[in-house]
Amino acid sequence: xxxxxxxxxxxxxxxxxxxxxxxxxxxxxxxxxxxxxxxxxxxxxxxxxxxxxxxxxxxxxxxxxxxxxxxxxxxxxxxxxxxxxxxxxxxxxxxxxxxxxxxxxxxxxxxxxxxxxxxxxxxxxxxxxxxxxxxxxxxxxxxxxxxxxxxx
Numbered sequence: 433x434x435x436x437x438x439x440x441x442x443x444x445x446x447x448x449x450x451x452x453x454x455x456x457x458x459x460x461x462x463x464x465x466x467x468x469x470x471x472x473x474x475x476x477x478x479x480x481x482x483x484x485x486x487x488x489x490x491x492x493x494x495x496x497x498x499x500x501x502x503x504x505x506x507x508x509x510x511x512x513x514x515x516x517x518x519x520x521x522x523x524x525x526x527x528x529x530x531x532x533x534x535x536x537x538x539x540x541x542x543x544x545x546x547x548x549x550x551x552x553x554x555x556x557x558x559x560x561x562x563x564x565x566x567x568x569x570x571x572x573x574x575x576x577x578x579x580x581x582x583x584x
Contacts, residue, residue, distance in 0.1 A: 450515040450580065452478040458510050459525035465507075468497050477511040477521075484508040509533045516580060518572040523565065527573070529553055538577035546570055 454476055456466050472493065474480050484490045484504060494501045512534055513524035519538075530549040532538050538546075547570050554564040565573075 449517065450478075451517055451520055452476050453514055453521050455480060457521040458507065458514065459521065460510070461507065465497075472496060477514050480507060480511040481515075484511075513538070516573060516576045518569065518576050523573070526550060526553070526565075529557075535577040536581045538574060539581040541574065543567065543571055543574060546574070 455461065455469050455474060458477065458480075461469070469480065472483070474483055483493055484507070490501060490504045490508065494504045497504075506528070509528055510521075510524045513519055513527050513532065514521045516524075516535055516538070519527060527538065527550075530546065530553050532541060532546070547567055550570065551564050
């Protein structure tokens with residue numbers, strides 16, 4: 433699912449390509465939310481990010497959808513996190529619930545702290561620490577977020 437540039441001998445590690453997912457893959461969006469977003473021309477996570485770049489754009493979208501601005505902020509944060517290939521739509525909600533709202537914040541979060549937050553969240557909500565992403569996965573999220581943050 434995560435598409436990356438290929439490494440060549442004696443080259444720097446590849447920089448991950450940003451993911452662009454259909455809007456219906458973002459967690460927490462109801463069918464009505466998805467339909468309303470599509471009616472506004474928002475088909476993908478990239479479209480959502482383009483439509484929510486500024487506070488004025490976010491406010492306008494909230495007004496058009498007759499929803500609270502907090503929902504627009506949440507959707508924008510999910511879309512932003514979902515661009516990270518190792519995170520995608522599968523883990524962007526988990527990161528948001530753990531308090532991470534952007535790739536930049538993820539890039540700056542210490543691995544051990546983030547792992548503890550995610551493990552605590554998993555135990556509290558699922559009571560299944562065995563399903564928690566491991567240190568290797570979380571380390572990959574952070575590394576990819578660091579690459580992405582440097583590109584911006």
